[in-house]
Amino acid sequence: MKVAVFSCKPYDKRTLSAHAKKNSIEGNAIDSAALSMSYFESRLSMETISLVKGFDAVSCFVNDDVNAEVIHCLKQQGVNTIALRCAGFNNVDLVAAKKEGIKVFHVPDYSPTSVAEHAVALIMTLNRKTHRAYHRVKEGNFALEGLLGFNLEGRTVGCIGTGRIGSAFCRIMKGFGCKVLCYDLYPSQELIDQGCEYLSLDELYQQSDIISLHCPLNESTHHLIDKNSLAKMKDGVMIINTSRGALVHAQEAIDALYSKKIGYLGLDVYEQENEIFFEDMSSHIIQDSVFQLMLTFPNVVVTGHQGYFTDEALNHIAETTIDNLLHHQNEKSYTRQLA
Template identity: 55%
Template sequence: MKKIAVFSTKPYDKAFLDRANTPTRMQLDYFETRLKRESVKLVEGYDAVSCFVNDIVDESVLQCLVDMGISLIVLRCAGFNNVDLAAAQRLGVQVSRVPSYSPESVAEHAVAMMLALNRKINKAYNRVKEHNFDLDGLMGFNMQQATIGVIGTGKIGLAALRALRGFGSTLLCHDPYPNDEAAALADYVPLDTLFRTCDIISLHCPLMESTYHLIDKTSIAQMKDGVMLINTSRGALLNAQDALDGMKQGKIGYLGLDVYELEGELFFRDLSDRVMHDDVFGLLLSYHNVLVTGHQGYFTREALTEIAQTTLNNVEAHFSGRRTGNELF
């Protein structure tokens, strides 16, 4: 029976993985800590490693894995920007992922953030809890009248377009690789046109060299005054300092973040008894027109079920010499 070291785990990860592993297909040992250079020694004696979005799988970690005889990393996510793929391929370590796990979960979370920011749901909720029913300061706008831009029209971006279509909004999109399904829902436009035209911009593209800090002071300057920005994809798509400056200047009217560039030291942990040392993040949280959630866009029963089943299938396929199509090379 193969032994798998599962990193960055929470009780819900264990519950869904154990369910997928019934009857027992392999030995799963859970570590709440992230995989990184300081914790890689925990992997000794295992056959494979399972990682999540904030584990650090750089060349030094990969070399340690190889030295311990490990040739498989199974990611419990679609993104892989935290893995040095070139080093993995060179060292002979296969990396598999979960390419699609209920794309609707992330898309629906993005739309929920749009609605919450627009109609100031959090502010209204807090007022009513204090028996304050005054509506002053809670005015929103009709989504039907808005022009909404979706950057990235893969599975999640496409799900977002389907959801947004129901509002009757004008939909624009951008992707270097257009597809017919998205084209039937929205008009593909150049990125600068999308920036200039849209009232709401939602990011659904992967993080790579070409998209790193896609949203920065230059792109923000092209946008409409009072634009709403939503990022439920990868934190480093957006330069947080430039977004903060845009908030101060009134250029950005609403900001919804389910991801953050430096989230590795923050998200998926209870830090309520600690002082926040990230000044940019702390200042963003102080704005009434900023909504931050802790990378929970994927967090639905359907998504966790698919993640667990696909992860275990990827392990079994590798050790039986089969390919699933989930391999990254």
Template identity: 55%
Template sequence: MNSVTNKIAFFSTQPYDKVFFNKYNESGFQLDFFETQLNPQTVILIENGSVVCVFVNDMVNEEVIRQLAEKKVKIIALRCAGFNNVDLEAAKKYNLKVCRVPAYSPQAVAEHAMAMILTLNRKTHKAYNRVREQNFSLNGLLGFDLFGKTIGIIGTGNIGKAFAKIASGFGCKVLAYDIVENDEMLKDGVSFVGLEDIFKLSDIISLHCPLNDQTKHLINKKSIDSMKDSVMIINTSRGGLIETASVIEGLKDGKIGYLGIDVYEQEEKLFFRDLSDDIIQDDAIQRLMSFPNVLVTAHQAFFTNEALTQIALVTFGNIESLLLDNDIENKSALLV
């Protein structure tokens, strides 16, 4: 590969990105790491490279793609599964290839979803802080048996399927909704039902579907009104699945008993940054964090050693295949 094709520009880079991509850079790519997000103003940072590597909150709209094409960039490589931040039609228009990592560690995200359920239910985060202050009272820490509860899963891809196995292991009744029923999950005892039944029958609802025009604000006032009182909602997928204002109202009136979110609709202004010395201007996230029955983690669900290893390996593999004009083995990894 020549000096142009041998360079990859990474955006929204964190220290762990450098560690894992440097570790698995067996082909000797030149890696340029930028902490800033990719947007129309930061495209200028790219010099003499044919590949950009982006993450969930980078802006890859038509204006950015046009500038990438002018800089002779050939490949947009997402180091994540979601791609709602990329204008695929614009990529086709300017003849840029787009690839992603469709499955890195479904177990990582599924296990984090269950961790959020257990934390919200048994309030271990509050107990930890209490005991450190020598407060050994149990008042306010009452939970419920997860065994026998009904968990509704929306989206049964790799992560939803992994989460279903975990929920079944706890002795839960598992309901699922997706456009196509999964035969393996049916054999495992999962019942596929309509979306309305997921909302109506579930004690806990866990979101594992992609964000698109059909799923945007899937959780809204109408769907919340149809849910059980004190329902628990978990979102480890995409922030835009939830209409934040409606969820806040549901929390205020007690309809929503618990909320666990690892993603947030406006997270690109917040997540992956240390804002401990700043005044956060986002009133919605401040309101959410003020509720005692809300747990927020900052897009942490994917963050395991196994997942980061797989992300690096698959991303490099995708790039190498496309630079050599070879097919990507996993067809779902190639978007354009």
């Protein structure tokens, strides 16, 4: 099986190559199938679709544009499998894939704690202002004025989405001594048993000091955080998003920063991130005035979609992706198959 790997960085190539080689050595390939991996730094889109000629499968990441037109072209080129290296699949037209007979797999559980811990890191950074303190000390400034934080113990934390990552986040915040409120269409009895409380979205908005987003992006969650939902929140609320960028309406979040409705904003994702994230843009002018404006606020911390980026997660992503590709001809129902 010939596989074209898109949005591939050096660390992706290292881990994927290592796990493909491991499977080959251990003889784990189904029906003696072998993988021939070709790596492309380019994202998959209509502009790069010509690269898939001669391949049986493609492997994609969060910012590849796998829309209906791309999927139709994949089918025409003979591609029968899409192996996502991520849990989210909002960038893939699953209806089109099913219509074209292309199987789609994802990595539903690569390392929930890695993203949950990064959400906590953003909370701690914003609260104790370590990002500002670091630069002060480097400049010989040891003044504490402007660095005042608050104790997390006793604070009310709202978690929207309690899947694997959200559940891991809730457990961590309970460890801090926080009151944890949750919202999910499918409440977790395990979290309830641990002392978490499920409420309506409006109740969660009204009561939370900190709100962390751990839900998928779909029609119902698009711009979940906007002027309407923000109006229901406490003044000075902390918003954390390590899920998908379009959960937060960036311009309306900026407006809320100006009005001090949002007191702290921590983002590991951004709605227009596909134009800038995962690339070295240090010598370029970023052509996004909303993003540039957001970076000027001292109470905003943005990281470049690195929440998942741990050694454990990368290895699990590679292992599961290789496993998905080796199962692509298995006619039995497969838990990681989306279409």
